Amino acid sequence: MNKEINKKILILGLILLIIAGIVVVLLKGFNVDLMLESHEEITYKLGKEYELKDIENICKEVFGNKKVVIKEVEFFKDAVAINVSSATDEEKAKLVEKMNEKYGETKTVEDLTIDTIPNVRIRDWINPYIKPVCISIFIILAYIAIRFRKLNTIKLLGNLILKIAVTILAILSIVAILRIPMIPNYITILTIVAVAECCVYLSKFEKNLVEEKNKSNKKKKASK
Amino acid sequence: MEKNLRKFRTIAIILVIILIALIAFVGIYGKNLNAFKNLIPDYSFGMELEGSRQLKFVVDTTSEEKEVYVDEQGNVLGEVKTEEDEGVSLETEETSEEAEGPAEEITETNTPSYATETRTIKKNEDGVLTKDNFEKTKKIIQTRLNKQGISEYNIRLDTVTGDMVVEVPDDENVNIVYQLVQTKGNIQIIDHQTGLILIDSSHVKKVEAVYTSDQSFQTFLQVTFDKEGAEKLKEISNQYVEVKDETGESTKTYVEVTLDGEALLTTYFGEELEAGIIQIPMGEATTDVEEFKALFETTQYLANIMNNGQTPVVYSLNSDNFLKSSITDTQKLVFTIILVVALVIASIILIAKYKVKGLLAAISNIGFIALTTIVLRYTKVTITLNSIIFFIAMVVLNIIFLKMYLKNMQKLPESEAYVETLKHYYLSIIPVGVVAIIFTFMANATISSVGMIVFWSMFIQVIYNLAITRTLYLGQNKAK
Incomplete structure (x- = not known):
């Protein structure tokens, strides 16, 4: 009885989570990583070695809570690319001022190379996965349908697809809600x-299949 | 006696595992010049971990004043040859020399009645710079990169300005990527003397890289035309020939095969071309296999460019930077420590639950990880963040296998326990095997590396557990 109630609570919780996730995605979309969305890249050529930690601290002071990703440019560690969602003229001036202060330079904003880096489309990074994932799903489902044909195949496959879909949607909802x-x-x-969920269910199906075989063997013996 | 033998065997296997672990995690050092160098190959990392080349391309805004032939509707029919082009203008009736061959006198035979005018030819006409054309160009470039086997790349397109950022691994393919992005792919056959377009790229059906190998290798770019193009080619092949007059003096008229205005071949025809196929020799015939390979690769990428359509927009390279991975060495260290701690915890759990057998399982698991990493280095599997995640999953699966084996050994004799574990485990992980095989054959490096990691992990797991893990427990578990 308790198990049944727990199961119902779990299903209700998952449904609410997925609905909340869908609402968040519809209203705000996913929180895409800075390097994948359109951003500004400020390339600063120092001409001398630097510590990433120092650049990070300067960026924190200049850009506050804005998303920033710092990358070393070329092999000599004398230039740095500061990727930021957007930078105002004031922030650019402050960045140059702080960098000049730290590294004893006399650069101006004009000395910086500032490029707008376009976004990587979500569909561009999903596209390559569509073919292999679809082929894999087809083969796995075909295998299950053949291997467990003695069990109720349609119900089995329906359940499996539903459970995996719910798990994936729940994870995506958590990602969307928690930003x-x-x-x-x-x-x-x-x-x-x-795949892991599929393996767990496959293991259960194998047990069910053995039980089913044992049952039919017993019946055969009894009829003899 | 049997007990001693068992002890000896266990110690020997543990020593083998320690040796494998040392090779994998420390390396084998040999003298190379004046320094010691690890003889085990390095890992091949993907651009997420190794860094990438960031190529920024901008829409080419250059233009040139050119004298062109125009028809009654004002359509451009070709560029009037100048002396610099080594051709002959229709008006001037000057002579020309064969672009690639020996100097020979050429007389102009065609006198088309087209008007000529001076026009400003822009690399990209204003009407071309639309969002749709930017998108179309991006798609063509993506196809070219895929067909070229550039397995890892990102393309970022600014649909307003048309600017394009292409991120690729820092390897020998970067120069090819330049060409794949910047080449429009406009193949034409023109009259070498006048510059008139004889067959344009709309009649090209297929372009292939082919070669002949008699006593030496000769690479050809083979262009196949459609029905209309084939008819035109037949006509041209009868027209652009060597003609000898009564005095025996020969006169040759030449055609020029061009790609984006650059001559690939200047020739005349010795026979009628009926099949609609023209073979363009690429470079000289060679007996050097390496030289042939390089030439054939170049021809292949030219064929790739021409086969996948012309890009509506022409780009030029604005900047090329190497960007290191945003994952710092400190982050990598922290991640490694977390993994090691997780592995230690899993080992402690196994030991606590299964005592000595658990300890042996933990040792065996380390050997499995070590051996897999060695194989991944030798097979040059590209390591990406995705494949690391899958590798961790495979290690977890191996721990599950060991746990199942230990559990079965509690109720069954060792050999039966192993067979029972194998049966149950591998029947349950069939989806993992399917994913491994399908993903391995994908062109995208991020996906194929996942497939290869899973494939090699599964392969090693089967062999290793049969040869090492099972032998570790041989004779330790008598039938109950």
């Missing part, structure tokens, strides 16, 4: 989750 930055690696994580 965790979306990165392409989530596709891999979701694939692992889906």
Whole structure:
């Protein structure tokens, strides 16, 4: 009885979570990682070695809570690319001032190379996965349908697809609600989750199949 | 006696595992010049971890004043050849020399009645610079990169300005990427003397890189035309020939095969071309295999460019920077420490639950990780963040396998326990095997590396557990 109530609570919780996730996605979309969305890239050529920590501290002072990703440019560690969602003229001036102060330079904003880096479309990083994922799903489902044909195949497959879909939607909802930055690696994580869940169910189906075989053997013996 | 033998075997296997672990995590050092160098190959990292080349392309805004032939509707029919082009203007009736061959006198035979006018030819006409054309160009470039086997790249397109940022791994393919993005792909056959377009790219059906190998290798760019193009080619092949007059003096009229205005070949025809196919020799015939390979690769990428349509927009390179990975060494260290701690915790759990057998399982698991990493280095699998995630999953699966084996050994004799574990485990992880095989054959490096990591991990797991793990427990578990 308790198990039944717990199951119902779990289903209700998952439905609410997915609805909340859908609402967040519809209203605000996913929180895409800075390097994947359109941003500004400020390339600062120092001409001398620097510590990333120092640049990070300067960026924190200049850009406050804005998303910033710092990358070393070229091999000599004498230039840095500061990726920021957007930079105002004031922030650019402040950045130059702080950098000059730290590294004893006399640069101006005009000395910086500022480029607008366009976004990477979500569909561009999802597209390559569509073909392999679809082929894999087809083969796995075909295998299950053949291997467990003695069990109720349609119900079995329906249940499996539904449960995996709910798990994936629940994870995506959590990502959307908690505003965790979306990165392409989530596709891999979701694939692992889906495959792992599939393996767990496959293991259960194998047990059910053995039980079914035992039952039919017993029946055969009894009829003899 | 049997007990001693078992002890000896266990110690020997543990020593083998320690040796594998040392090779994997420390390396084998040999003298290379004056320094010691690890003889085990390095990992091949993807651009997420290794860094990438960031190529910024902008819409080409250059223009040139050119004298062109125009028809009654004002359509451009070709560029009037100047002396610099080594051709002959229709008006001037000057002589020309074969672009690639020996100097020979050429007389002009065609006198088309087209008007000429001076026009400003822009690389990109204003009407071309639309969002749709930017998108179309991006798609063509994506196809070219895929067909070229550039397995890892990102293309970012600014649909307002048309600017394009292409991120690729920092390897020998970067120069090819330049060409794949910047080449429009406009192949034409023109009259070498006048500059008139004889066949344009709309009649090109297929372009291939082919070669002949008799006593030496000769690479050709083979262009196949559609029905209309084939008819035109037949006509041209009868027209642009060597003609000898009564005195025996020969006169040759030449055609020029061009790609984006650059001559690929200047020739005349020795026979009628009926099949609608023209073979353009690329470079000289060679007996050097390496030289041939390089030439054939170049021809292949030219064919790739021409086969996938012309880009509506022409780009020029604005900047090229190498950007290091945003994942710092400190972050990598922290991540490694977390993994090691997780592995230690899993080992402690195994030991606490299964005592000595648990300890042996933990040691065996380390050997499995070590051996897999060695194989991944030798097989040059590209390591990406995705494949690392999958590798961790495979290690977790191996721990699950060991746990199942230990559990089965509690109720069954060792050999039966192993067979039972194998049966149950591998029947349950069939989806993992399917993903491994399908993903391995994908062109995208991020996906294929996942497939390869899973494939090699599964392969090693089967062999390693049969040869090492099972032998570790041989004779330790008598039938109950």
